[in-house]
Amino acid sequence: MTRLKRVLVILGSVVAVLVLAVGAGFTWLYTSADVSTVGSTDFRNELAIPPLAKSTLRKDGTRVFDLTMQAGEREFMPRRKTPTWGFSGDYLGPTLRAGRGEKVEVRIRNTLPEPSTVHWHGMHLPARMDGGPHQMIDAGGVWTPRWTVNQPAATLWYHPHPHGATEKHVQRGLAGMFLLDDDRTERLTLPRRYGVDDLPVIVQDVRFDGARFDHGHPLLASVGFLGDRTMVNGTLAPYREVGDELIRLRLLNASTARVYTFGFDDGRDFSLIGTDGGLLEQPAVMDRVKLSPGERAEIVVRMRPGERTVLRSHPLDAGMDFFNQRFSGGDDSFDVLQLRAAPSLRPSPGLPARLGELAVPDGSDSVRGRHFELKFSGINGRKMDMGRVDETVARGTAETWTIRNNDGMPHNFHVHDVQFRVLEVNGKRPPAALRGAKDTVFVPSGTTMKVAMRFDGPADPDTPYMYHCHLLYHEDQAMMGQFVVVEKGQRAGTPHPAHGHEGH
């Protein structure tokens, strides 16, 4: 008996020590998981503005751009050279710009040591030009997509989309903006001088290990990579001097997994004027806007002479559980960009009361519904298969898609080729920030969303478009599916990957 007791006591002690150790380990992980740069950012670097890409006009009116995917290095910090990738430069890429109705062509040369792709995020274009995982550009290869811009003015972007390696390629620096203009927007009194009162704001979170990027995923972070500081346009701790009363910020979340809740350090209001697919019907005044990876928001903020204000990312309020809130970055906060107003400012005309009509359908003419169950293990229970077409859509029709996340971790949802309207969030009218045209939407766990879109592109039964979670680790882990657009009554064909070779 006494021996049994002794064994039990020893066993009990061992268990108690283990429990304590695990508890202490978890407490350490928990307390070290949240990061903040609020109040500790010195704003010592002038914000870089990506140059506008040069283009040439061909006789037939085609606007031709050249992009080179290349390896390089950049001194994000003084005297520390970080190995990077970029488009026609060492990090990120130039801003492409084209007008509605223009024919565009982009000659892309891949000088990287591995194959990649260039996807035009938010662009309405033929599936073969989309730059998804079926349009691989070999190392040393060239790919020359061309299409006609036919959608409203918007802040779009481009980035690689090679199946299984998108996170890595974007993190190394392959991303850039693609701005679209149209006549109607030109006539509105909006800040529009690029780099002056109309600023691209490409936000990425990063972590450094010495001079190198550290792309390791934090322990217990189901979302993937989370950095411990932010960059804008590749600039750490950035400030920008501004000389106008109204400043338009084109916010792009080009991070791989992090969700931002943008606002200002003094809580001031701003006007949301545009979302992923272009302008809202009218400006919406708010003091916070949430952006998950891939989403954009155009906001206009009013400056007073001589003042400084900081664009900040606040902790996330998305109803996440205790565990996810901490380990998915929800408790983190960042000082993102300081705006410094000149002692006297050029007066800006007030914002127009109406911006325009939304071009996305309202669900009333949807000919069918589809359901998408978001799980890390796959959408609708299936992992991405390059050779399988998951959904077949009839050209010229509108549909209502229901997107549900009950997975216990945050996801978002991006559909290629189209812009959609959010009809409902958990059965309710969407908040103001989700009432514009969208191509990517944040879907935290416990959310069901209905969205409506129209498929107007040319039919191509053999070349699929993608829908997927835009948390890039999840996308790489095959949280993605494929749809083709066909003529009514036509069947889906067989996807066959086409490679971009020299002269292709």
Ligand SMILES: [Cu+2]
């Ligand atoms: Cu996801």
